Amino acid sequence: MRWGMTVPLSGVPLSGHQAVYQALADAGFTDLWSSEVNGTDAFTPLTLAAAWQPRMRLGTAIAPVFTRGPGLLAMTAAALAEAAPGRFQLGIGSSSPVVVGDWNAVDFTEPYARSRDTLRFLKAALAGETVDHDYGTFALRRFRLERPPATPPQILLAALRPGMLRLAAAEADGVILNWLSPADVQTALTETKAAGEDFEVAARIFVCPTEDADYARAIGRRLITAYLTVPAYAAFHRWLGRTEVLTPMWQAWSAGDRKAALAAIPDSLVDDLIVHGHPDECRAKVESYAAAGIKVPVMALLPTPALESGGFPTLIETLTDLGARG
Template sequence: MTVPLGGIALAQHDAAYAALDRAGFTDVWSSEVAGADAFTPLALAAAWQPGLRLGTAITPVYTRGPGLLAMSAAALAEAAPGRFSLGIGASSPVLVRDWNAVPFDQPFRRTRDVLRFLRAALRGETVDEVYDTFAVRRFTLERPPAVPPQILLAALRPGMLRLAAAEADGVILNWLSADDVPRALAELGERRADFDVAARIFVCPTEDTAYARALGRRLITSYLTVGAYADFHRWLGRDEALAPMWAAWAAGDRRGANAAVPDEVVDALVLHGSPERCRAEVRRYADNGVDVPIIALLPTPEVTAGGATALLGLIARLGTNLVEASA
């Protein structure tokens, strides 16, 4: 499950984490956009629910210096030995350049360089290296973790997917359908036995189809108009389906872009329906090669009306269904 969950303050997430654990969820994964940072929700989970595995999906490689990123990862790995995975990625120009005042230059090389730095630093090595995109002088972690975390790489298209396969411990996929998974995994080649494939999956467990599709369209026009995601979906074969959306967006017609997203694209990328139907669709990702399906739970009318109690009840239903499906 993606955390933190909407509608519940971080200070009250002890109940949410307990509910996730009771429902059979094994992992909690954070993201880092404009809400909570990636590490604080996981630090709380490490203390409150020592049985849960933890992961970031993702921490951007630009918004912290290499040494600080290594320190944050090492601290969480020390707090949750053997059960923390660090997911890193390039993120986007909006988050990096517009919101954090950092140039978004050479994203492939920057991601590769940070990956290589972290690999050495988290092993406790002294790093004195000139990389293509930065240089580090004699950095050594004072508290290297006894169990270095897995490092997973967020990847969309072939170059980054192949980098993940060659140098990371796993890959994190995002904004793709279950049917798209084999196309992405084909770029990885033969996978190592300990190589993990994670995927963030947007789930809106409501039978109010109009609501779910309206929310899905807003998300799709927000994300898939960003250059990297647009190129990703062209590569996946959605050029014709999404061309009207891209054209309207480029012309400044936000409402027209929203209306131009076909229902079949929304339904493929944003799962909705009953918890039972959502569970079956999540299982399709696993059947197609995803080791760690990460649910990103979207707001529903029922949860909005019922508040935290309704949300915890939904977690119980959805988790129980997922566990039954896996049995």
């Protein structure tokens, strides 16, 4: 079974991640996946990992389709695929209006169409084809990679609702899921039944390895208000059937009452969406995602009191405990 961790880890500079990557490999982690919001870019941590850990698989979850031009995104993906032949998977997605518009000064328009068009372009470009085509959301004139990778990376599409899930099944090599419980997995995967047997299914899973449930739930509530108030995630959870449980939080948030929004989130919802507890309990919960159909569970490590006070030795111990060999 593949076992992933989101990198880089907070509190450790990129230059210090060689030891982190070694500890993850020793613990039985098979995959390193990056994200791209307002920390590091998606590719630099994986480029370091390509050199430092020549056996681990690498993936982006996700590289936004708006914030790089299509050609630059293809060049960046091709370079990492060349650095880690056969080990890199390119995860792309629309991201959000805040990341795209507020932070990168790009119009966040037609996210479904832009994702579809970027997916189609990347498949052609990374295969070494010359692209001269008007896709609708952008047009390219005679673009061809100077260094197409000998092994083109699989392309995975981040998807939440039926339209994007079906697009991933029809045209991508896999799908990346986020912000769902093990019980939600089959609801999402029902929309990908048209995909072949080799279709990849990755999911980012927030993990807070502490037995202090109040602390973990406080962290979880802050994350839920940060994410599930975003329109795309709100619509996703309405589709999953959580309208009733989330409406009080949405109403308080819309009214500007952040304290009431946090208080409106029940413990049961936090426990569904945020993995917490002793590392053994966390590992078992992540395994339940795999049992539900996730082929690549990817942990996103959240802070804990022990991690914040214990420094690097505690971090390495925690990674070891969370690993597939834990």
